[in-house]
Amino acid sequence: MKPFFIGFVGHSGMGKTTLIEKLIRRFSYDGYVVGAIKHDAHGFEIDYPGKDSYRMKHAGAKRVVLSSSKKFALIEDRDKEKDLDQIKGLFGDCDIVFVEGYKLGDIAKIEVYRRQKGGDLLINRGIENIIAVASDERLDLPVECFDINDVDGLASFLKTFLKGNEDT
Numbered sequence: 177m178k179p180f181f182i183g184f185v186g187h188s189g190m191g192k193t194t195l196i197e198k199l200i201r202r203f204s205y206d207g208y209v210v211g212a213i214k215h216d217a218h219g220f221e222i223d224y225p226g227k228d229s230y231r232m233k234h235a236g237a238k239r240v241v242l243s244s245s246k247k248f249a250l251i252e253d254r255d256k257e258k259d260l261d262q263i264k265g266l267f268g269d270c271d272i273v274f275v276e277g278y279k280l281g282d283i284a285k286i287e288v289y290r291r292q293k294g295g296d297l298l299i300n301r302g303i304e305n306i307i308a309v310a311s312d313e314r315l316d317l318p319v320e321c322f323d324i325n326d327v328d329g330l331a332s333f334l335k336t337f338l339k340g341n342e343d344t
Contacts, residue, residue: 179211179267180338181260183275183285185303187295190288191324195310196274198327199334203272206331211270213263215277223251272338279303284337286310288324308333 184192196212203210223230229240229251239252260281267273275283279298282305287298289311299306299317308320310330315321322330 179264179270179273180341181264181267181273181275181283182334182337183278183281183283183305184288185277185279185285185298185306186288187293187298189293190290192276192288195286195288195324195327195330196276199274199331202327202331208271209269211267211273213260213267213273213275213278215275222249272334284341286330289315290324307337 184196186192193214200210200212223233223240229242233240233251233253239250242249242251260275260278260283264273275281279285280303284307285303285305287303287306287309289297289309291311291313297309297315297317299309299319306319308322308330309315309317310322310324310326312324320333322333
């Protein structure tokens, strides 16, 4: 079975990371090999002055890999952002990969929505491939809706969806 990618989309502060974290724990506990991708629209830095990898990168290396028996990291400056399809290849050994962001990506998505945070639902703005919504309020939508705290219900839904899409 190839990895199944499921996106989590919603405005900032809706609880996407918290929900993904809970689902990662649940799927890992159930024996799945789980991966995660986090899109950061603002840029980020994982390497710091004084570290060997930082020194190598800033000496002119195009990319630096940090590798040990327990972790692997790739640091690479880019002129252009890698799209989701380019990143997917890193997850061949996973059963399911939770993707935060990439709302325009061509993968099935769960929208995360909290009433008190405001804003309109992305599903109502034409964002494609939203198969469910997790929210803190009851919603009447043309897709499955879950309470944002119903991790068991959402996990069961995803497992059923995953089984129904194994060949795609």
